[in-house]
Amino acid sequence: MIFPYIECDEVVQADDKLRISSSKSFASKDEAAISLVEIEPEAGNGFIDVTGATPLRADNFYLDWQYATDGSKVISARVTTDGAPTTITKTITVITAAEDNLFSSDQDLAAVENNILKYVPAGKNSFKYLHREAQKQILEWFYINGYRATDGSRLEKEDVIVTEELKYWSTYTALRLLFEDLSNAIDDIFDKKSKLYQVQEHRWRHNSLLKIDVNKDGVQGDNEGFLLTTRNLIRE
Secondary structure (H helix, E strand, O other): OEEOOOEOOOEEEOOOOEEEEOOOOEEOOOOOOOOEEEEEOOOOOOOEEOOOOOOOOHHHOEEEEOOOOOEEEEEEEEEEOOOOOEEEEEEEEEEOHHHHOOOOOHHHHHHHOOOHHHHOOOOOOOOHHHHHHHHHHHHHHHHHOOOOOOOOOOOOHHHEEOOHHHHHHHHHHHHHHHHHHHOOOOOOHHHHHHHHHHHHHHHHHOOOEEEEOOOOOOOOOOOOEEEOOOOEEEOO
């Protein structure tokens, strides 16, 4: 039996680099060795050989790609041994920058840590994935702490107008997440940085005036928002 595998981000922004990996593909012991691995980044694009040079190395079974348009994209991985290949598919979502509505940017990170881009992981060319995780954590914080729409539903990213305060909150959240990930020992330099940025994250979280479309009518009014310092909620 042949078991192809596709590993990549579920959501990516258009024109942002994405690594599509098939390195966890394998064949059972009663099967011949893998001889060919191919990836098709989008239906109709055609398969691209990602097998690499002999001897074969599973960590080479990947394709770096960038989508020019948004929408659902069907990725295929095809693995061959000595007979008919086996193919699997995975669907991901490509969104525009406006749809993403990230609360911070790489430029915001670089304003604090000017060499930050050297930590961008292989297979990526930005920290958009990290800003997206910071956004997710901030929206979850809103919900847990009772900041919701007038109908009681969760606030979504499209309901939020990015203010200076929110930008700083997101920036320091992203920096905290990054250095937490880089740290491999308590009190190493990355651990110390993550704790430093956690303090700043807390500061901006509790000193923010946020502009939110709390009634979800698609229009953010002048009197809609949250003042987190006093936990006041103003609704139109």
